Amino acid sequence: MPIIQYDNVCKKFDNSGRLAVDHVSAQIEKGEFITILGSSGCGKTTLLKLTNRLYDPDEGKVLVDGENIANVDPVALRRRLGYVIQQVGLFPHMTIRDNITVIPQLMKWDKKRMDERADELLTLVGLAPSEYRDRYPHQLSGGQQQRVGLARALVLDPEILLMDEPFGAIDAITRLNLQNEFMKIQEGLGKTILFVTHDINEAFKLGSRVMVMNEGKLLQFDTPAEIVKNPADSFVRSLIEAARSQEEFWENVR
Amino acid sequence: MVQKIAEYIATHPQQLAEQIAAHIGISLFALFVAALIGIPCGCLAAKLQKGEAVITAPFEMLRVVPSLAVLILLIPIMGTGVPPAVTALMILAVPPVLLNTIVGFRTIPDFMIESARGIGMTESELFWRVKIPCALPMILAGLRTALVEVVASTTLAAKIGAGGLGEIIFTGLGLYRMDLLVLGGGLVAILSLASGWVFDILTRRMLRYKYV
Ligand SMILES: Nc1ncnc2c1ncn2[C@@H]1O[C@H](COP(=O)(O)OP(=O)(O)OP(=O)(O)O)[C@@H](O)[C@H]1O
Ligand SMILES: [Mg+2]
Numbered sequence: 001m002p003i004i005q006y007d008n009v010c011k012k013f014d015n016s017g018r019l020a021v022d023h024v025s026a027q028i029e030k031g032e033f034i035t036i037l038g039s040s041g042c043g044k045t046t047l048l049k050l051t052n053r054l055y056d057p058d059e060g061k062v063l064v065d066g067e068n069i070a071n072v073d074p075v076a077l078r079r080r081l082g083y084v085i086q087q088v089g090l091f092p093h094m095t096i097r098d099n100i101t102v103i104p105q106l107m108k109w110d111k112k113r114m115d116e117r118a119d120e121l122l123t124l125v126g127l128a129p130s131e132y133r134d135r136y137p138h139q140l141s142g143g144q145q146q147r148v149g150l151a152r153a154l155v156l157d158p159e160i161l162l163m164d165e166p167f168g169a170i171d172a173i174t175r176l177n178l179q180n181e182f183m184k185i186q187e188g189l190g191k192t193i194l195f196v197t198h199d200i201n202e203a204f205k206l207g208s209r210v211m212v213m214n215e216g217k218l219l220q221f222d223t224p225a226e227i228v229k230n231p232a233d234s235f236v237r238s239l240i241e242a243a244r245s246q247e248e249f250w251e252n253v254r
Numbered sequence: 255m256v257q258k259i260a261e262y263i264a265t266h267p268q269q270l271a272e273q274i275a276a277h278i279g280i281s282l283f284a285l286f287v288a289a290l291i292g293i294p295c296g297c298l299a300a301k302l303q304k305g306e307a308v309i310t311a312p313f314e315m316l317r318v319v320p321s322l323a324v325l326i327l328l329i330p331i332m333g334t335g336v337p338p339a340v341t342a343l344m345i346l347a348v349p350p351v352l353l354n355t356i357v358g359f360r361t362i363p364d365f366m367i368e369s370a371r372g373i374g375m376t377e378s379e380l381f382w383r384v385k386i387p388c389a390l391p392m393i394l395a396g397l398r399t400a401l402v403e404v405v406a407s408t409t410l411a412a413k414i415g416a417g418g419l420g421e422i423i424f425t426g427l428g429l430y431r432m433d434l435l436v437l438g439g440g441l442v443a444i445l446s447l448a449s450g451w452v453f454d455i456l457t458r459r460m461l462r463y464k465y466v
Contacts, residue, residue, distance in 0.1 A: 054368055079374035089369025093387040093463050102383065103374050136463045152373060 022216035035207030082153035288347030296355025354396025358389030
């Protein structure tokens, strides 16, 4: 049974003439690392939000663990799915530790357990706990805030992680480290990950399968190798060509 | 003049202390009532998309009536003393609290709210843990505006026998005594400035995260 299944899912916003997500169907198996690739405005964020009920589909349905999520309490669902929001969205009035452990606090974990968990996660995302745990978000750089956002999403050890451009504000070197670190985490813990990016290299490197989207439609959903070998249409082909031409630049410089 | 004022202070220390205490007491009480009305009404109005004016308009209309007129109009209803004074001052104080509360809630970025929902907060957890703290700086700014205005206007409370520093000023007016007018007016001004200053210190404490 797929862990996530999209079944002809559509979402339209009131003030827009076209579908933000247009009849998307896909099945994701447990433990897969799915990257979602597409240019700005193609519906990547909307698809993620349809997965944790921040939006409900106008048509079709989304199943998680075989259950139509329309029948699942959104709060319970969201606590099962880790969510890294594109805008990071740390709470400005809480310390880094409290940002990471808000939900555990609401669930009345004991203090010691929360402190340990916060430190463990900060270490995992490469921030020294003693240095950062008592700071406030505005005392961190954009990239550091993104990493805290990732730690916050991991706090309940969710089976599924929804990540909306989590490495957007991170420099190339740290990004590479985080990507490698992250692939290890995922392999070790067997989590299922949906990872939005508009960086084709990132999408192909991280994804065991890649969803290519354009204008709300899912154009192709396959392994990176298969997509490169058999691009589904001209849009996918041009995407690959764009990446290739970049590569050529590096080859020529060498 | 300075000598006369010093003399007055020396001969009426007890009375002055009582007037200052009454002045502060009435002001704080009026601010408290205004907060009790303005903040919840502001929360509610911020939720309404267009019907906001239903809540804000009555308070803004009342606000336009001169406080002195309000006091006189209240006499047949509430008599004299502290209750009508607090009511008149509360009318002054509600609009800044109310309007700032609305702005405070309206300016919370949507993604902040989505972030809270997305990690699994319930609506009430979202309200208390995220919305209120995010709106708090604006709410406190509204309370500060109201406080400074109320402290200055509490002078009028003496008109209907509620006490406060207005007593010195109205006595001075009655007796044509410039020294009393200067003393009373000066004390009200100092109190008003000082209240803003104390409030700023409290605000800094409450919003410590902004100042680290
Ligand atoms: N709340 C909203 N109200 C109206 N339209 C929206 C809303 N959110 C998104 N849209 C529209 O839906 C489409 C898809 O948006 P979405 O945020 O999913 O794009 P995206 O692929 O995540 O883009 P980006 O890479 O820029 O983040 C866009 O055309 C956008 O303008
Ligand atoms: Mg997006």
